[in-house]
Amino acid sequence: MKEEKVDLTRIIQKKFSRLSKGQKLIAQYIINEYDKAAFMTASKLGNKVGVSESTVVRFANALGYDGYPQLQKELQELVKTKLTTVQRLEMSKDYKDGGTVLKKVLKADMDNIRHMIDELDDKLFQSVIDKIxxxxxxxxxxxxxxSTLAEYLGFYLNLVLDNVRVVRLGVSDVFEQILRVKEGDLVIGISFPRYSKITLNALNYTKEQGATIVGLTDSKVSPITEIADYTLTARSNMASFVDSLVAPLSLINALIVALGMKERDKISTTFNKLENIWKKQNVYDNKDGSSL
Incomplete structure (x- = not known):
């Protein structure tokens, strides 16, 4: 296993002198071009630097990893946390053709959801529902x-519960909005790369006040996991200047539905009242197309 939690470049620098000539070529390429290397197969990385695929695998082993996939995963974490939007835009060169873009983006979203299904802990998910x-x-x-995820979650939770507050950047400072948080309260922190320092600082403050923290983030090495009492993960991988929020949104939908089923009688009454209000206030279009 790796010797340090996140800083792969430091591991490479520490072991560089003991690497073979071919492995040093790989190490140098990763240090200089880690944003590109992160999405290369072992074979492609080997071809790029002029060594065999087996040399790439041995390089991963020499750094303390079980294999190249584990090293590649670490590289991708490095990309998510350290790349600027300009660098990530440079990574998007493969997304030139419209049809290619559509298929690649949809496939990446499907892969993210598939991984979430495989990795999500049902007992942990239920514990989060109970705590909320x-x-x-x-x-x-x-x-x-x-913020789009927070607003969406807040919109529907406010229909299920009557004690929900979405913290927003605006006229009021973030810390003014969480000033009265206390033991017995629960804070849902949503943070995906690139991780917002304000979000992390706010969560640290609420934890100091005794609140329970639920983190929604992309992986177990996200900085939010060190703060949260419960962490639910959904991958947001996308080799582009934007992150995919499809899997995180699916996770939030699951939370909303599960909470709604627990509070079914309550929300049934709520929605009956809302339907009457919406009808009187002409909120939605009628089926025949006339404005209501």
Missing amino acids: LEADRVYIVGLRSS
């Missing part, structure tokens, strides 16, 4: 690109 229902108040913190 037990909480005095529920705060949702998700900023920057994660």
Whole structure:
């Protein structure tokens, strides 16, 4: 296994002098072009630097990994946390043709959901549902690109529960909005690469106040996992300047549905009232196309 949790480049530098000539070529390429190497197969990486595929595998072993897939996973974590949007745009060169873009993006989204299905712990998921229902108040913190997920979750949770607050960047400072958080409250922190420092700082504050923290993030090495009491993961991998939020949104949908089923009688009454209000206020179009 790897010697350090995240900094792969430091591991390479530490072991560089003991590597073979071919392995040193791989190491140098990864240090200089880790954004490109992260999405190369062992064979392609070997061809790029002029060594065999087996040399690439032995290189991964020399660094302390069980095999190349484990090394590649670490490389991809490095990409997600350290690349700027400009560098990630450079990675998107393969997305030139419209049809190629469509298929590649859809396939990546499908892969992310498939991995989430395989990796999600049902007992952990149920524990999170129970904790949300037990909480005095529920705060949702998700900023920057994660704000869309936070707003979506907040919109539906407010229909199921009556103690939900979405923390937003705006007129009020984030810390002003969570000032009264206390023991017995639950904070849902949503953070996907590139991880927002404000989100992490806010979660650290709420944990200091005794609140229970639920993290929604992309992997077990995300910085949010060190703060959260419960962590649910959904991959957001996308070799482009944007992250995929499809799997995270599916995870949030599952949370909403599970909570709704637990509170079925309550939300039935709520929706009956809402339907009457929507009808009177002409909120939605009628089936015949006339505006209601």
